[in-house]
Amino acid sequence: xxxxxxxxxxxxxxxxxxxxxxxxxxxxxxxxxxxxxxxxxxxxxxxxxxxxxxxxxxxxxxxxxxxxxxxxxxxxxxxxxxxxxxxxxxxxxxxxxxxxxxxxxxxxxxxxx
Amino acid sequence: xxxxxxxxxxxxxxxxxxxxxxxxxxxxxxxxxxxxxxxxxxxxxxxxxxxxxxxxxxxxxxxxxxxxxxxxxxxxxxxxxxxxxxxxxxxxxxxxxxxxxxxxxxxxxxxx
Numbered sequence: 044x045x046x047x048x049x050x051x052x053x054x055x056x057x058x059x060x061x062x063x064x065x066x067x068x069x070x071x072x073x074x075x076x077x078x079x080x081x082x083x084x085x086x087x088x089x090x091x092x093x094x095x096x097x098x099x100x101x102x103x104x105x106x107x108x109x110x111x112x113x114x115x116x117x118x119x120x121x122x123x124x125x126x127x128x129x130x131x132x133x134x135x136x137x138x139x140x141x142x143x144x145x146x147x148x149x150x151x152x153x154x155x156x
Numbered sequence: 157x158x159x160x161x162x163x164x165x166x167x168x169x170x171x172x173x174x175x176x177x178x179x180x181x182x183x184x185x186x187x188x189x190x191x192x193x194x195x196x197x198x199x200x201x202x203x204x205x206x207x208x209x210x211x212x213x214x215x216x217x218x219x220x221x222x223x224x225x226x227x228x229x230x231x232x233x234x235x236x237x238x239x240x241x242x243x244x245x246x247x248x249x250x251x252x253x254x255x256x257x258x259x260x261x262x263x264x265x266x267x268x
Contacts, residue, residue: 088248090257102255105256146204146206
């Protein structure tokens, strides 16, 4: 069974950094592209970016490219999202996905002072 | 960015009724290799999105065959042939042909 479990969310102050993790199981992690998608409190869905199965290529939404970095550790079957200089508009539930087909349960990030 | 316009925004249905949701794209989703990366998802209350349809008309794993997808180019449709109670929630279309990938605003399916 494919499982994706995100962690690392919480309350963070504006301007701070935060790193989310997504631990995968039930499939060969190194065979798949992985993505991050977020959903705002108003339920708007936004694609953040994705990473090739071997980590050699990443693709980002232009509006987030300068502040967000996606990486992976295939030995640990873990996907990461490094968020820097966070803003109130980054408040959302963050999902990792396998190939856009399987989604984790999501992790909430709240940016507030 | 590609804009996906979903209609209606809210859909009221009775159990057993057949319904359709439209997703229109601001540009063609057909890529140079002949693929159309149009997906449909259902998000039930309190849950993460679940893949229903990929590549316009292919059923996701474990998805009941009362769901079907159709369309081409810029116009796409999700049809539910006989709504069941477990189908209630918000439906999203998403395109992954043109980066950045984008989602529709969602269609809420509720019981009449």
